[in-house]
Amino acid sequence: MAATKWTLDLSHSELGFKIKHLMISNVTGKFTKFNVAAETENDDFSNAKLVADIDVASIDTANQQRDEHLRNADFFGTETHPTMKFVSTEVEKVDDDTYNLYGNLTIKDITKPVKLSVEHSGIATDPWGNVKAGFSISGKINRKDWGINYNAALETGGVMLGEELKLQGEIQLVKQAS
Template identity: 35%
Template structure:
């Protein structure tokens, strides 16, 4: 039994030794959302302050561990009054729940560079499992600074009601929230 335990410990230590850390290139990244207002028009918003960290040993990223955090107080919809309302207790309650978070559980290749990303999304103090679509490009080497980059496009839909995010009727603000995240990750040296 001791040999098996020692072997397992050495195996997992060697696998994690090859894992690469990746950080977000904030200048080339965006975390956005869309809701429908009055069943008529789409309203876009974004989180201006967010971060992503990833660890992966496989070149196709199927073993990736992804952690995203966003500052709810950085919400921006191009309307100061609406931004304040979204931060209030009527929606995100940023004073009580200042952070939105996503932690991946698995990522599986669908075909080519298309993947399914599964994980836990936490908003408004509620954590729910979500499945998102992802397109991963790269890795490539930046010809200017020689750093290794990977590109990600992640999209999906969640329901406001699942996260108790506002009691405004769906006829006024849709229950469905479309999430879009795009960005570049830089491999640490």
């Protein structure tokens, strides 16, 4: 059976994160420029091979000063490490619409394995005849595993930033003609 290629519908997709700030609340952000491509042998995505490239400089936390700080060497160092990359290694079907997606995440030239939870929301054809597949993705990583170590001690104890990043995404893929 021939593989089916799927490409990202960026206008109907988002990729975001949350991190603890001052130990009392979360700061959220997103990446506005990214690409996802998938190859499958069937429409249930149980054997999908997926690659995602993220333009780190497109980080947006709704605060320009913070975004500039996140782009510098204290965090992502976008001058020398402009992209993050995820390459899937395995898809584990949990039930009819839930998967565990395993893969390698590269940030700042450091590659580590990660596990993401994926809910496959289904497949539909839009009014223009495009076949689309929708997914909700979530996961957690420790930023220090990728050398993102910046922090500051608080006078009251604790630290300014949590180590855990919560990842979330809404991804819509478009089936390509064979």
